[in-house]
Amino acid sequence: MTPPPKGADAPGAEAPLLSVTDLRTYFHTNNGVARAVDGVSFTVAQGETVGLVGESGCGKSVTALSLMRLIQSPGRIEPGSSVRFEGTELLTLSEADMRRVRGNRMAMVFQEPMSALNPVFTVGDQIAEVARIHSRASRRDAWRQAVAMLELTGMPAPEQRAHEYPHQLSGGMRQRVLIAMALMMNPALIVADEPTTALDVTIQAQILELLADLQRRTGTSILMITHDLGVIAETARRVIVMYAGEVVEQSAVGPLFATPHHPYTEGLLAAMPRMGRRRDRLRVIPGTVPPPTDWPTGCRFRARCQYSWDRCANEHPPLYDLGDGRRSRCHLAVEPGRRAHPHEPLAAQAVPAR
Amino acid sequence: MTPPSAGVGTPDVHPTPTTSRQSGPPLLEVRDLVKHFPIRRGILGRTVGHVRAVDGVSFQLWPGETLGLVGESGCGKSTTGRMVLRLLEPSAGSVHFDGADVLALSGARLRAMRRHAQIIFQDPFSSLNPRMTIGAAIREGLTIHRIAAGEAADRRVRELLSEVGLRPQFADRYPHEFSGGQRQRVGIARALSVSPRLIVCDEPVSALDVSVQAQVVNLLQDLQRDRGLAYLFIAHDLSVVEHIADRVAVMYLGHIVELASATDIYREPLMPYTQALLSAVPVPDPTVRSTRVVLSGDVPSPANPPSGCVFHPRCQHPRKDEACTKLVPPLEEKSAGHWAACIKQPPTTVHWEVQKAAGGTRQPERYLPDL
Numbered sequence: 001m002t003p004p005p006k007g008a009d010a011p012g013a014e015a016p017l018l019s020v021t022d023l024r025t026y027f028h029t030n031n032g033v034a035r036a037v038d039g040v041s042f043t044v045a046q047g048e049t050v051g052l053v054g055e056s057g058c059g060k061s062v063t064a065l066s067l068m069r070l071i072q073s074p075g076r077i078e079p080g081s082s083v084r085f086e087g088t089e090l091l092t093l094s095e096a097d098m099r100r101v102r103g104n105r106m107a108m109v110f111q112e113p114m115s116a117l118n119p120v121f122t123v124g125d126q127i128a129e130v131a132r133i134h135s136r137a138s139r140r141d142a143w144r145q146a147v148a149m150l151e152l153t154g155m156p157a158p159e160q161r162a163h164e165y166p167h168q169l170s171g172g173m174r175q176r177v178l179i180a181m182a183l184m185m186n187p188a189l190i191v192a193d194e195p196t197t198a199l200d201v202t203i204q205a206q207i208l209e210l211l212a213d214l215q216r217r218t219g220t221s222i223l224m225i226t227h228d229l230g231v232i233a234e235t236a237r238r239v240i241v242m243y244a245g246e247v248v249e250q251s252a253v254g255p256l257f258a259t260p261h262h263p264y265t266e267g268l269l270a271a272m273p274r275m276g277r278r279r280d281r282l283r284v285i286p287g288t289v290p291p292p293t294d295w296p297t298g299c300r301f302r303a304r305c306q307y308s309w310d311r312c313a314n315e316h317p318p319l320y321d322l323g324d325g326r327r328s329r330c331h332l333a334v335e336p337g338r339r340a341h342p343h344e345p346l347a348a349q350a351v352p353a354r
Numbered sequence: 355m356t357p358p359s360a361g362v363g364t365p366d367v368h369p370t371p372t373t374s375r376q377s378g379p380p381l382l383e384v385r386d387l388v389k390h391f392p393i394r395r396g397i398l399g400r401t402v403g404h405v406r407a408v409d410g411v412s413f414q415l416w417p418g419e420t421l422g423l424v425g426e427s428g429c430g431k432s433t434t435g436r437m438v439l440r441l442l443e444p445s446a447g448s449v450h451f452d453g454a455d456v457l458a459l460s461g462a463r464l465r466a467m468r469r470h471a472q473i474i475f476q477d478p479f480s481s482l483n484p485r486m487t488i489g490a491a492i493r494e495g496l497t498i499h500r501i502a503a504g505e506a507a508d509r510r511v512r513e514l515l516s517e518v519g520l521r522p523q524f525a526d527r528y529p530h531e532f533s534g535g536q537r538q539r540v541g542i543a544r545a546l547s548v549s550p551r552l553i554v555c556d557e558p559v560s561a562l563d564v565s566v567q568a569q570v571v572n573l574l575q576d577l578q579r580d581r582g583l584a585y586l587f588i589a590h591d592l593s594v595v596e597h598i599a600d601r602v603a604v605m606y607l608g609h610i611v612e613l614a615s616a617t618d619i620y621r622e623p624l625m626p627y628t629q630a631l632l633s634a635v636p637v638p639d640p641t642v643r644s645t646r647v648v649l650s651g652d653v654p655s656p657a658n659p660p661s662g663c664v665f666h667p668r669c670q671h672p673r674k675d676e677a678c679t680k681l682v683p684p685l686e687e688k689s690a691g692h693w694a695a696c697i698k699q700p701p702t703t704v705h706w707e708v709q710k711a712a713g714g715t716r717q718p719e720r721y722l723p724d725l
Binding site: 055056156170171172173200201202203204205206208209227228229230231232233234253254257258267268269271272273274275276278279281282283284285286288 | 536563571575634642648
């Protein structure tokens with residue numbers, strides 16, 4: 001069932017498995033153009049787990065859906081965007097060819113397993129369907145594979161569970177079903193969009209363990225999309241931080257947590273309560289994410305930033321290269337001395353902070 | 355309706371968990387609270403069983419204190435919070451608020467009690483009427499409890515808005531115009547409008563992003579300091595609870611399985627479930643690789659809870675034995691102010707002879723995994 005691992009421990013040796021360049025996904029609504037994803041570039045190497053982190057509305061889920069070409073009107077992937085996967089440009093593929101990639105070479109695991117499953121089919125049928133579509137397996141073979149997949153995901157009594165309907169399973173078991181579906185065709189990349197957010201913490205621990213174990217065995221790459229920095233720290237080797245439709249920081253996981261460069265990353269880490277490190281007060285990032293129809297000019301984080309200066313208002317910061325694979329969309333990269341002079345952010349002045 | 359007794363080793367009346375630090379009478383005292391939901395089948399709606407959502411919960415809360423109530427989905431934490439305010443009628447047990455028997459109150463006296471005990475919900479959007487301006491929503495409490503009317507009420511609404519960090523002009527806006535964090539501020543302003551002494555916070559920051567969550571947590575702490583509020587803080591996020599709570603109660607399948615000061619419970623969790631729960635929290639530090647207690651399986655159904663200790667089928671305590679499947683562990687004081695329900699963590703009032711008589715083969719021994 002499990003194919004031999006390929007290149008599991010040698011990521012980034014050749015061309016990356018996935019390479020996203022200047023991805024722009026806009027939603028053309030009556031209230032204007034929402035630039036949900038606005039020029040995002042990153043790569044995922046073979047066998048690598050890359051974390052994509054950010055808060056609601058930063059564009060991380062739209063990025064995931066764009067990779068799978070699951071964007072629906074009024075959303076549109078703008079011309080000039082590129083998603084290269086296993087050497088093929090996905091954005092120009094015909095829908096028929098794209099279907100051969102989706103669920104086969106690149107699979108997705110969603111946050112809410114209940115809404116991603118069909119309530120009127122048994123879970124076994126739904127997993128088997130993947131093989132019936134992609135490999136034209138016989139009904140019986142597909143069913144056998146589905147049960148084997150469920151077993152691989154650690155589902156208790158898989159043969160019996162395969163005959164059950166989604167509502168008969170717990171949240172953790174449903175997520176195992178989705179993972180079994182995603183793994184069915186042994187994809188090169190799994191896009192996991194908040195795969196554990198709806199789960200309790202002990203079940204989350206089981207699912208994260210399962211994903212890591214499956215990755216060791218199959219050599220799949222994982223793009224782990226989450227708002228939870230704890231999940232990122234435990235699973236990812238490399239992290240991409242998104243804010244307001246853009247990548248604002250990119251780094252190996254160690255340095256990102258030790259010395260975050262972008263003020264947004266710094267703020268996020270400081271705002272988190274952490275077990276065993278009780279403080280009197282949590283640091284806050286004042287204000288809220290601006291609406292995607294109306295991104296500020298200059299730096300989009302400027303109003304909430306404690307370091308911003310006139311340059312941040314006038315000049316949209318590029319993703320500066322800091323060396324060692326680190327990048328940061330912050331002018332502090334060229335004027336590091338400014339970090340010594342934090343001030344009250346604009347957003348904190350607008351809303352009386354207590 | 356009372357849980358079966360563990361036998362000889364268990365005192366008939368459980369002492370209510372308390373701490374030595376507190377003085378004066380508690381603001382809230384909950385004793386042996388039970389909520390069983392009937393399971394009905396067939397066209398006659400015959401009751402075929404009960405979901406034991408809350409199965410004998412006792413705790414106390416003092417003025418100005420925060421008690422964290424944590425546990426996973428379905429453990430009964432929200433049901434407990436609702437019963438405290440009598441938004442749900444308990445099946446058994448008692449609730450005393452400021453000395454008064456809450457379950458005996460009705461009509462005007464119940465309304466008067468509710469003025470002093472408020473609730474904040476997880477999703478402020480669904481608890482706000484979309485066609486009512488937030489000013490009107492905040493004003494409601496003032497009117498119902500005859501606290502202020504007319505110009506005085508308008509003034510009070512504006513004060514409340516600025517107290518929770520919103521612009522007073524926002525009073526004329528509708529809920530959809532606000533972000534999640536701002537709506538939660540509205541929910542807080544609404545709860546504060548009647549000057550309560552207790553606020554039941556039911557997952558108040560769970561739906562919020564980290565940066566906004568910190569704003570709301572800080573606001574709640576400031577308000578507590580300024581007004582001497584007591585919080586029953588219900589949450590599943592253990593890091594938030596450690597940050598905000600003075601004491602923490604851990605629930606599992608309708609029972610409180612451990613109750614101690616936040617410091618003690620996070621440093622030295624005694625109940626094996628608490629240990630697993632804490633070790634499951636992802637650590638936002640890639641240099642830390644903690645040894646994790648991964649629990650197998652799911653939480654059993656509260657309609658058919660396991661016998662003896664409800665946690666025994668998933669328990670990782672090395673001394674777990676037959677006795678755990680037979681005896682209901684009492685919530686007992688293991689050290690000063692640190693209560694836990696485990697007959698294998700010494701000291702225990704369920705003596706070894708009693709455990710042996712119930713089929714026990716392994717003597718209790720302290721177990722503290724390296725978390």
